[in-house]
Amino acid sequence: MRPRIRLTTYCNRACAYCSAYDFLSKDNIQEFNLEEYHFFLECAKKEGISQIAWQGGEPTCHSQINRIAKITSDYGINIHLFTNGIFDTSLIKPFKRIVSRCLVNLNHPDTYTASQLSLVRKNLKRMSSSGIGFHIGYNLFQKNPDYGFILKAIEEYKIANVRFDIARPSKYGSNRHFSFDDFFGLKEQVLKFIALCRFLGARAYLDCCWPRCVFNDEEINFLKKAKAELSFRCATTVDVLPGLRIDSCYCSVEVKDKFLGESFGFKDALNFLKKEEDRLRWEVATDLKCVSCRWRKNKVCQGGCLGHAKLKNTKRSL
Numbered sequence: 001m002r003p004r005i006r007l008t009t010y011c012n013r014a015c016a017y018c019s020a021y022d023f024l025s026k027d028n029i030q031e032f033n034l035e036e037y038h039f040f041l042e043c044a045k046k047e048g049i050s051q052i053a054w055q056g057g058e059p060t061c062h063s064q065i066n067r068i069a070k071i072t073s074d075y076g077i078n079i080h081l082f083t084n085g086i087f088d089t090s091l092i093k094p095f096k097r098i099v100s101r102c103l104v105n106l107n108h109p110d111t112y113t114a115s116q117l118s119l120v121r122k123n124l125k126r127m128s129s130s131g132i133g134f135h136i137g138y139n140l141f142q143k144n145p146d147y148g149f150i151l152k153a154i155e156e157y158k159i160a161n162v163r164f165d166i167a168r169p170s171k172y173g174s175n176r177h178f179s180f181d182d183f184f185g186l187k188e189q190v191l192k193f194i195a196l197c198r199f200l201g202a203r204a205y206l207d208c209c210w211p212r213c214v215f216n217d218e219e220i221n222f223l224k225k226a227k228a229e230l231s232f233r234c235a236t237t238v239d240v241l242p243g244l245r246i247d248s249c250y251c252s253v254e255v256k257d258k259f260l261g262e263s264f265g266f267k268d269a270l271n272f273l274k275k276e277e278d279r280l281r282w283e284v285a286t287d288l289k290c291v292s293c294r295w296r297k298n299k300v301c302q303g304g305c306l307g308h309a310k311l312k313n314t315k316r317s318l
């Protein structure tokens with residue numbers, strides 16, 4: 001298990017498609033305090049967990065990120081870092097000791113200020129030269145996107161892995177996202193993007209759920225060969241928020257009253273969240289065609305992102 005910690009509710013960007021959209025705050029910023037962070041790591045150690053993921057908001061914006069990195073290193077815990085790359089370059093040194101995997105989410109260059117863009121470029125170059133391996137991430141949220149900057153980045157930074165995803169609904173669906181039906185029309189874009197990345201020598205992967213029926217068998221074979229990590233059921237993850245509140249993925253069920261504590265550890269949280277999510281996975285049909293679908297009956301496909309099932313469920317119960 002690799003629990004994810006949302007170090008802060010602040011982000012120095014405001015991407016319209018952000019799945020953390022309903023969690024972020026510029027006025028009422030909440031962040032893990034050091035005592036909570038120590039407790040989190042103690043619980044991890046007790047349960048034999050050696051890897052955790054830092055998320056936010058933008059985790060590097062935590063007001064005491066240097067202390068957080070030092071504590072992490074003292075505990076011997078490895079970090080999977082999710083970042084937008086806009087952070088003080090001096091952080092690369094402490095990160096090198098603890099970050100075992102890093103995903104840098106990139107947006108179109110026109111959406112950055114000149115100073116942000118030059119900082120992202122500088123950090124990518126510095127990470128490459130200092131041996132911090134990283135993947136880049138691209139989120140598609142427009143029907144006719146211009147992703148030439150991703151292809152350029154693959155060449156410029158010799159990127160081997162690109163995470164590619166489609167905008168999914170945030171907790172309350174207030175971000176810019178695609179609907180369940182949109183996924184069917186986006187297939188061509190996805191296949192083309194993966195083929196272009198391959199041509200440049202990079203693997204593009206889709207590590208988040210798609211509806212199985214979007215792709216025919218020939219396309220599935222192509223995606224397998226491309227090592228695209230296509231999935232039709234998502235794995236439950238444990239997210240821990242400031243105040244040690246437990247939640248699941250940004251797009252999935254919302255939990256308000258569970259907290260990490262002496263008598264409720266990560267494994268308890270995972271079991272609890274899995275039960276909640278399984279209810280959404282197998283008892284709520286995202287679309288009418290899912291009701292009698294063999295892929296769903298055989299638990300091969302959960303009906304796309306749980307975010308879509310959740311929104312449907314919310315509308316039904318209103």
Ligand code: SF4
Binds near residue numbers: 011057105
């Ligand atoms: S997608 Fe990432 S960088 Fe963009 S607003 Fe959300 S947390 Fe910030």
Ligand code: SF4
Binds near residue numbers: 211293
């Ligand atoms: S469960 Fe729904 S989304 Fe999945 S394959 Fe069947 S019809 Fe398609």
Ligand code: SF4
Binds near residue numbers: 168235
């Ligand atoms: S609910 Fe599942 S499919 Fe949707 S974004 Fe979260 S992990 Fe991915």
